[in-house]
Amino acid sequence: MTREVAEVLISGIALGSIYAIMSVGMTLVYGVSRVFNFAYGSFYIWGAYLAYLLFSASPDMSYPAVFAIVIPVMFLFGLGVEKAVCAPLRRRADWQMLTVMSTLGLALFLDNAALIAFGPHKKALPPLLEGSTNIAGFMVSTHEMVTLAIAVSIMVGIALFLGRVRLGMKMRAVAQDGVGARIVGIQTNRVFGYAFALSTALAAIAGILLAPKYFMYPLGGWTILIKAWIVVAFGGLGSVKGTIYSAFILGIVEALVGWYFGLQWPIVFWFAIMLATLAIRPRGLFGTGE
Amino acid sequence: MKMRLTKKLDREGITLLVMLAVLLLLPAYFHGNQYIMHILIMCLIYSVVAVGWDFMLGYAGIFTFGQFGFFAIGAYASGMLTLYAGIPVPLGILLGGLITAGAGVLLGLPCLRLKGAYIALVTFAFHLILVPLINSDLGRAMGTGATRGLLSIPTLAVGGYSFSVVDKIPWYYVLLGIAFLSFFIIYRITHSSIGLAFVSLRDSDKLAKSLGVDEFKHKLMVFGISAFLTGMIGAFYAHYVGIVSTRILGLDIFLMVMVMLVIGGMGKFPGAAIGAFIVTFLNEALRPTAEYRLFIFGAIVVAVIVLLPGGLMGVLFPTGRVGPGERFGHFIRRTFARKPRKNGGKELL
Numbered sequence A: 001m002t003r004e005v006a007e008v009l010i011s012g013i014a015l016g017s018i019y020a021i022m023s024v025g026m027t028l029v030y031g032v033s034r035v036f037n038f039a040y041g042s043f044y045i046w047g048a049y050l051a052y053l054l055f056s057a058s059p060d061m062s063y064p065a066v067f068a069i070v071i072p073v074m075f076l077f078g079l080g081v082e083k084a085v086c087a088p089l090r091r092r093a094d095w096q097m098l099t100v101m102s103t104l105g106l107a108l109f110l111d112n113a114a115l116i117a118f119g120p121h122k123k124a125l126p127p128l129l130e131g132s133t134n135i136a137g138f139m140v141s142t143h144e145m146v147t148l149a150i151a152v153s154i155m156v157g158i159a160l161f162l163g164r165v166r167l168g169m170k171m172r173a174v175a176q177d178g179v180g181a182r183i184v185g186i187q188t189n190r191v192f193g194y195a196f197a198l199s200t201a202l203a204a205i206a207g208i209l210l211a212p213k214y215f216m217y218p219l220g221g222w223t224i225l226i227k228a229w230i231v232v233a234f235g236g237l238g239s240v241k242g243t244i245y246s247a248f249i250l251g252i253v254e255a256l257v258g259w260y261f262g263l264q265w266p267i268v269f270w271f272a273i274m275l276a277t278l279a280i281r282p283r284g285l286f287g288t289g290e
Numbered sequence B: 001m002k003m004r005l006t007k008k009l010d011r012e013g014i015t016l017l018v019m020l021a022v023l024l025l026l027p028a029y030f031h032g033n034q035y036i037m038h039i040l041i042m043c044l045i046y047s048v049v050a051v052g053w054d055f056m057l058g059y060a061g062i063f064t065f066g067q068f069g070f071f072a073i074g075a076y077a078s079g080m081l082t083l084y085a086g087i088p089v090p091l092g093i094l095l096g097g098l099i100t101a102g103a104g105v106l107l108g109l110p111c112l113r114l115k116g117a118y119i120a121l122v123t124f125a126f127h128l129i130l131v132p133l134i135n136s137d138l139g140r141a142m143g144t145g146a147t148r149g150l151l152s153i154p155t156l157a158v159g160g161y162s163f164s165v166v167d168k169i170p171w172y173y174v175l176l177g178i179a180f181l182s183f184f185i186i187y188r189i190t191h192s193s194i195g196l197a198f199v200s201l202r203d204s205d206k207l208a209k210s211l212g213v214d215e216f217k218h219k220l221m222v223f224g225i226s227a228f229l230t231g232m233i234g235a236f237y238a239h240y241v242g243i244v245s246t247r248i249l250g251l252d253i254f255l256m257v258m259v260m261l262v263i264g265g266m267g268k269f270p271g272a273a274i275g276a277f278i279v280t281f282l283n284e285a286l287r288p289t290a291e292y293r294l295f296i297f298g299a300i301v302v303a304v305i306v307l308l309p310g311g312l313m314g315v316l317f318p319t320g321r322v323g324p325g326e327r328f329g330h331f332i333r334r335t336f337a338r339k340p341r342k343n344g345g346k347e348l349l
Helices: A002-033 A042-057 A063-089 A095-118 A142-164 A166-176 A178-183 A188-214 A220-235 A240-260 A266-280 B001-030 B034-057 B066-085 B089-111 B118-135 B137-142 B169-188 B193-203 B205-210 B215-241 B252-265 B270-285 B291-307 B311-316 B324-336
Strands: A131-137 A136-143
Touching: A002 A042, A002 A136, A002 A166, A002 A188, A002 A220, A002 A240, A002 B137, A042 A063, A042 A095, A042 A188, A042 A220, A063 A095, A063 A188, A063 B291, A095 A220, A095 B252, A095 B291, A131 A142, A136 A142, A142 A166, A142 A188, A142 B001, A142 B066, A142 B252, A166 A178, A166 A188, A178 A188, A188 A220, A220 A240, A220 A266, A220 B118, A240 A266, A240 B193, A266 B089, A266 B118, B001 B034, B001 B118, B001 B169, B001 B270, B034 B066, B034 B137, B034 B193, B034 B270, B066 B089, B066 B118, B066 B215, B089 B118, B089 B215, B169 B193, B169 B215, B169 B270, B193 B205, B193 B215, B205 B215, B252 B270, B252 B291, B270 B291, B270 B311
Parallel strands: none
Antiparallel strands: A131 A136
């Protein structure tokens, strides 16, 4: 019993780490530019499809090579999307609602492009590493351990980026006060673009890491979008720290509930937890208000 | 000032009247074609949903994604009431609307504690949670028919006359009446002081509140009215089609109505209704392209928003006279101008 619970907990932590990657991108964009990106799930699924494309082009390709190709491609794609779809709207008074609508249109476009290109059937990527490892007497699949390691290093990387790198500090400045940032000479439009591109790349990484376990299909991004949304709202919109905590909490909740009650229940518990949290604390665990 | 207000009233009103005139005459050309009549009926149903949504989103500035939840509640409520309790269908449709209005107020209560994107999340969660709820054992016990859906819902019957599936013309005219009654209600509200309060809350909630506009009361009212209209039209849909299942909560319909708002123009009143007609017919026209249909839709949405953020209404009436900014200015002037001076309070302008 205890052994089983421990194993469930470990898989919950691994799950939480992936939720953390994909939600951090979302909260970053919201925090910096107040854009609510509905196409986020489509970026996620396209990241996985790009990897699938690479694997079917050359089957013996290694994962580092795939990441080395997909991440820059999705980064540039995100940069272009922000320039073409979000930036032109920002001058208008009702831009926030318009960006919601335009990213929704983009999601529709990308999902159906995937449907046309890859068909409606579920596809899977090979696992990062086969087999399972024995850690302190517990059998854990190697794929999950690698995923966890990648996720943690990305989290650390983002923390360092936001804390030490100039662009990261600019992002925090813009997130705190857009007008103030512009006064001290930060080109906010450029920062918006980079934040968006970074989040696109993060979504793609999450897509590649989750695809071996959860498969991919053209509308698969929506479940992820909703999950990321709940993680972000529970942790507090725009708070990177809150998002990471909330991703791990909800990952563990999902693993425990799924193991104890059955697989269709985690999302119900997620909603219940989120609604209860928002009822008591309308801005989430660590939200900055506003 | 009075003059300008009446002129503005006319512009939206005239658009509505022209629409009504065209729609009254259309069956004269298409009465033989049941397929076109069916599409026109669906256009009208969607136009009410779109206008109800626009009322929340475009006018009151509430980021809501729960409209199809309202639609489904209305459809199921009226379907179940007429099927199990034997309530006459017109009364069922009305009760469906009222029950949905209750649900809307209940949903509005927690939502109004939240801000912007959080409201979107909670209302969308409401939409998403309805599907498993209706399909679950609990739903089955309540009589939703679970995954099978509600079957053989009684058809609309007024007095001794029962509407048939074959002849769409009577359905069309009854629906036209309901739809334009709904439009008229929204038209009246948006042009009353309550409507100005909504717009002021959307454009600058702090200033509006400082002027004494009760945000909570007004927004709860929006939830109630929008839910009532959407639920009522959902109930009508249930009796028209005769079958209700969770398919009406599908993502494709949801996105399509959103496209209607965008193409018609958000917050520009009859725009959403016109968008409903354009998009429904476009959807039918694109049907032969199969999987390319939604792909094309997505591209259209992005292009329209980036190039013409005001939608069709923004193109038709580009002056901004009808724009919310104007109305807000008028609201402030009227609030501050306590009594008319000799020159009509002009120095305040």
